[in-house]
Amino acid sequence: MIFDDFLRQRRRNQLSQDDLATLETAVSEVRTVPGRRTLAEKGAPITFSTYLIEGIICRYMDDRDGARQLVAVHVPGDFVDLHGYPLKRLDHDVATITTCKIACVPHGALDEIVATRPKLAKMLWFSTLLDAAMHREWIFRLGRLDAIARVGHFFCEIEAKLRAVGRSDGSTFLLPLTQADLGEACGMTPVHMNRMLRELKEQGLMEVRRDIVIMTDRSALMRLCEFDPSYLFIEG
Amino acid sequence: MIFDDFLRQRRRNQLSQDDLATLETAVSEVRTVPGRRTLAEKGAPITFSTYLIEGIICRYMDDRDGARQLVAVHVPGDFVDLHGYPLKRLDHDVATITTCKIACVPHGALDEIVATRPKLAKMLWFSTLLDAAMHREWIFRLGRLDAIARVGHFFCEIEAKLRAVGRSDGSTFLLPLTQADLGEACGMTPVHMNRMLRELKEQGLMEVRRDIVIMTDRSALMRLCEFDPSYLFIEG
DNA sequence: CGATAATTTGATGTGGCTCAACCTACGTGG
DNA sequence: CCACGTAGGTTGAGCCACATCAAATTATCG
Numbered sequence: 001m002i003f004d005d006f007l008r009q010r011r012r013n014q015l016s017q018d019d020l021a022t023l024e025t026a027v028s029e030v031r032t033v034p035g036r037r038t039l040a041e042k043g044a045p046i047t048f049s050t051y052l053i054e055g056i057i058c059r060y061m062d063d064r065d066g067a068r069q070l071v072a073v074h075v076p077g078d079f080v081d082l083h084g085y086p087l088k089r090l091d092h093d094v095a096t097i098t099t100c101k102i103a104c105v106p107h108g109a110l111d112e113i114v115a116t117r118p119k120l121a122k123m124l125w126f127s128t129l130l131d132a133a134m135h136r137e138w139i140f141r142l143g144r145l146d147a148i149a150r151v152g153h154f155f156c157e158i159e160a161k162l163r164a165v166g167r168s169d170g171s172t173f174l175l176p177l178t179q180a181d182l183g184e185a186c187g188m189t190p191v192h193m194n195r196m197l198r199e200l201k202e203q204g205l206m207e208v209r210r211d212i213v214i215m216t217d218r219s220a221l222m223r224l225c226e227f228d229p230s231y232l233f234i235e236g
Numbered sequence: 237m238i239f240d241d242f243l244r245q246r247r248r249n250q251l252s253q254d255d256l257a258t259l260e261t262a263v264s265e266v267r268t269v270p271g272r273r274t275l276a277e278k279g280a281p282i283t284f285s286t287y288l289i290e291g292i293i294c295r296y297m298d299d300r301d302g303a304r305q306l307v308a309v310h311v312p313g314d315f316v317d318l319h320g321y322p323l324k325r326l327d328h329d330v331a332t333i334t335t336c337k338i339a340c341v342p343h344g345a346l347d348e349i350v351a352t353r354p355k356l357a358k359m360l361w362f363s364t365l366l367d368a369a370m371h372r373e374w375i376f377r378l379g380r381l382d383a384i385a386r387v388g389h390f391f392c393e394i395e396a397k398l399r400a401v402g403r404s405d406g407s408t409f410l411l412p413l414t415q416a417d418l419g420e421a422c423g424m425t426p427v428h429m430n431r432m433l434r435e436l437k438e439q440g441l442m443e444v445r446r447d448i449v450i451m452t453d454r455s456a457l458m459r460l461c462e463f464d465p466s467y468l469f470i471e472g
Numbered sequence: 473c474g475a476t477a478a479t480t481t482g483a484t485g486t487g488g489c490t491c492a493a494c495c496t497a498c499g500t501g502g
Numbered sequence: 503c504c505a506c507g508t509a510g511g512t513t514g515a516g517c518c519a520c521a522t523c524a525a526a527t528t529a530t531c532g
Contacts, residue, residue: 043466061376064462069379071372083369086362091369091467114358118351125361126322128368133319133327135371136307140297142378143305143423147488178510187379192488194512210497226300230279231327383520414478428520430480446529 002027002053002103005077007127009164009234019120026109027051033100040081040094048106050080055100056176060184061092070185071138072131073097073158073177077165083128085110098176133231142187145225150186151196152225155206159215160229171218176211238263238289238339241313243363245400245470255356262345263287269336271412275316276330282320284342288312291336292412296420297328306421307374308367309333309394309413313401319364321346334412369467378423381461386422387432388461391442395451396465407454412447 003023007015028048033039039057040046050057057074059081071092074080084090085107114121134157141153158175162168177185183193201207205221207214215221222228239259243251264284269275275293276282286293288310295308295316307328310316320326321343350357370393377389394411398404413421419429437443441457443450451457458464 059372061372061380063376063380067380069376071375083365086358086365087369087469092372115354118354118357121354121357122322122350125364128361129319129322129364132364132368132371133323135368135375136295136297136328139307139371139374139378140299140305142375144297144299144303180510189489190511191490191513195488198512233323415480416478425521426479427481427522431520434480 002030003051005053005165006051006079007123008077008166009236010130011123011126011233011235015120015123019117019123022113022117022120023105026105026113027103028106028109029104031102031104033096033102035096035098035100038093038095039102040084040090042090042093045089046081046084046107048104049082049085049110050094051082051103051105052076052078052080053101053103055102056097057094057100057102058097058181058185059092059094068184069187070181072134073185075158075161075165075167078131079124079127082124083131097181130233133233137231147186147188147192148196148199149225150188151182151193152200152205152221153227154182154186155213155215156218156222156225156227156229157232159213159218160232160234164232164234171215173213174211175208175213238266238287241289241401242287242315243359244313244402245472246366247359247362247469247471251356251359255353255359258349258353258356259341262341262349263339264342264345265340267338267340269332269338271332271334271336274329274331275338276320276326278326278329281325282317282343284340285318285321285346286316286330287318287339287341288314288316289337289339291338292333293330293336293338294333294417294421295328295330304420305423306417308370309421311394311397311401311403315360315363318360319367333417366469369469373467383422383424383428384432384435385461386424387418387429388436388441388457389463390418390422391449391451392454392458392461392463392465393468395449395454396468396470400468400470407451409449410447411444411449 003020006012039050052074054076057080058070059072060068060070062068081090081094137157141150145153159168159173162173163170167173179193179197180190183190186193197208205217205224207216239256242248266289275286290312293310293316294306296304296306298304317326317330373393377386381389395404395409398409399406403409415429415433416426419426422429433444441453441460443452
């Protein structure tokens with residue numbers, strides 16, 4: 001049950017029932033956390049990793065003035081800080097955006113998996129490298145795209161990820177991020193994010209109504225922002 | 237011999253002589269590649285990973301106009317595309333900057349390691365996550381720092397990495413990147429890179445003479461660009 | 473010594489930031 | 503059920519960091 005969305009549409013078929021059962025028994029606790037709560041702080045040593053069952057979680061780093069740069073936005077099915085298992089401590093903060101249902105997996109249980117189930121271990125490794133591939137795309141986005149394309153690119157990524165876990169029908173999905181959050185993800189001020197969203201709407205590409213995102217013309221949007229989903233390693 | 241610099245100053249002490257010998261025998265070939273050569277292209281399936289013994293290698297992505305964004309710069313001791321082992325194909329290009337000495341490790345040999353040596357496997361996993369941590373710092377750099385701080389931050393990172401493998405004395409090191417390369421790493425035009433380098437020199441922080449970088453005042457430079465090396469996981 | 477790549481400099485344009493105000497939605501308590 | 507407080511969203515005016523374009527200068531290397 002818990003890991004129903006784990007690597008869904010990725011290489012889940014390479015996970016045996018046995019593997020999934022093993023993961024399931026590795027969970028020490030499932031709990032619900034309210035929105036806007038810090039889950040882990042930069043520098044703190046961690047002893048378990050967090051798997052996201054439901055909700056939205058972000059990872060971020062602050063500059064010296066406290067301005068925030070998001071480095072990842074997580075959706076159900078993501079093993080949020082699995083990289084903390086080999087690294088032992090985090091180089092950034094982790095916080096919920098919405099109310100979240102999470103599963104905690106102690107690192108001791110992961111040791112057991114690595115020692116006895118090399119195939120499953122390799123899949124866990126794979127899942128951390130998906131995050132790294134997304135990081136690279138974020139570097140590209142921030143370094144090479146202008147503001148409107150950065151915004152479009154961000155939404156294209158989120159949509160593809162949500163679709164892979166059945167949370168988007170390809171044009172409409174729920175995403176309760178404020179414009180300030182979006183700005184922190186795309187490296188721009190909330191004011192400019194507001195203008196870019198208006199521009200995208202006026203161009204008939206996408207619009208945001210309350211927490212609902214509607215991609216009016218997804219393929220045109222993808223063209224605008226040079227979005228190629230291959231880095232997400234989604235199959236089928 | 238080959239892996240003398242692998243994870244040096246990281247957690248190398250956790251690698252046994254046996255582990256190192258195993259890595260060594262996993263190498264199928266050691267070769268020398270001239271500078272400015274493409275080693276692997278985006279999308280191509282790969283069957284071996286490349287370990288960098290000597291030289292500088294970069295990874296990058298191109299936008300639709302061919303403008304390049306570097307996503308990583310590698311120094312000796314880096315396992316350049318080890319992430320290609322679980323991922324099976326690359327989401328970016330890889331190219332040499334200088335003449336390089338590299339070791340090729342077939343993925344079949346890595347399978348053997350993962351199946352029989354969980355501790356070594358976890359160290360390999362760890363090394364791919366170091367790259368991910370650097371990616372995150374690059375996201376922060378591009379999203380939150382102004383041009384001069386981006387440049388300083390880039391040099392601080394390179395210096396720390398080179399120092400960890402004995403290629404920097406803490407103030408002076410060799411780095412044969414053109415100003416165009418540097419611009420592609422820091423998300424700015426070569427013209428602006430040139431002006432930022434002048435500015436850094438005039439402020440007495442660092443200067444570049446030919447291929448030699450001299451950090452005149454490293455701690456002031458680190459302050460300017462909010463550089464905190466903890467994300468590099470260098471010990472001692 | 474000539475060809476080519478890299479660096480440097482100047483002039484001008486503009487994308488996105490800053491600052492400031494106002495508007496709207498919504499939750500809370502009276 | 504309304505009054506009010508607060509967070510989020512919207513809009514405008516002005517400015518500045520960085521891009522662009524163009525040309526000159528300096529290294530590098532056959």
